[in-house]
Amino acid sequence: MKLHDLDLSGNCYKARLFCALIGVDLEIVPVDFLGGAHKRPDFLTLNPFGEIPVLEDGDLVLRDSQAILVYLARKHDRDDWLPADAEGLARVTQWLSTAANDVARGPNDARLREKFGYDLDAERARAKAAGVLAILNDRLEARAWLELGRPTLADVACYPYVALAEEGGVSLTPYPAVLRWMDRIRALPGYVGMPGQRAGA
């Protein structure tokens, strides 16, 4: 499997992290993101959205970090990370949407503005980040993991841009339960980090 990747992308990191946690090898294909390679015709053939990561597995080409996580879990029969039953799958899927929406609009957009100069409203993104972090903190005060009492794709999908929030000017200090959850994720066997992450509680 080939991952079209950028080391500084939290979305790409989701796939790298999950493969490390389940002991699956990935061939990393670096994309010259800062040089605009993801907007060129050859890359747009892989992903018309012009976004990384993209996973290639034989003839299959998948875009979207959440879909890639789902594929990796199912291909490797890791129902512990992504249940097959209706309730378990739906519980985890709630957080895949949170990663694709609230986390993307919050800490991810704030970081895109501050670190990469994207034309985004930093204050709006930080307000959105504060909203989702408060919800995560409330939830994680009462439980160790987002769903099912164990680490799942819910945690893997939401963690990267939370851990990178401070690069977008969003302090994590007001969210101690989130910091403790981050420490639990970092203590998982096989865990790998990425540049720019907050060190934890």
Place this chain on the structure above:
Amino acid sequence: MKLHDLDLSGNCYKARLFCALIGVDLEIVPVDFLGGAHKRPDFLTLNPFGEIPVLEDGDLVLRDSQAILVYLARKHDRDDWLPADAEGLARVTQWLSTAANDVARGPNDARLREKFGYDLDAERARAKAAGVLAILNDRLEARAWLELGRPTLADVACYPYVALAEEGGVSLTPYPAVLRWMDRIRALPGYVGMPGQRAGA
């Protein structure tokens, strides 16, 4: 099953539409959205994000329209709409993320601004809408459905806010393949509509 619902919400409509398509009954619980009921403590206990829809099935409480679609498909063994295998599930999941992200930021945000007065940047939302509609149109020029050669949750998740785009000031006329796809969805057995939808090609 109870759906906490607003008739004017495209996210709630996703669940109503899918239940109609697969012949499943839903008890509709109207939420006084314009009166702010979704931000009051009793509703926030159901969904701390303060968003509709919420599905209750016995003790299970699910938020997020994509997760609700996944639950309904799996509970009713409709692998035709949501495959269980790695590739099929991941292919559909790509579009659940598109619904939660690009479609939400594009035609949905434009409509929230124009129809409900939300504090959102209408021009930015319309530009985002144009981007995702162009990608959908390119894709649907070559195929009848978004994935797998048949109607799936990918179509159900992306259709509602596309069909409502003109309420946000986004014309669908430049996207003839999208209009033909909308006509195919409307021709599915069991289909139900909602107020404000563009009538089709």
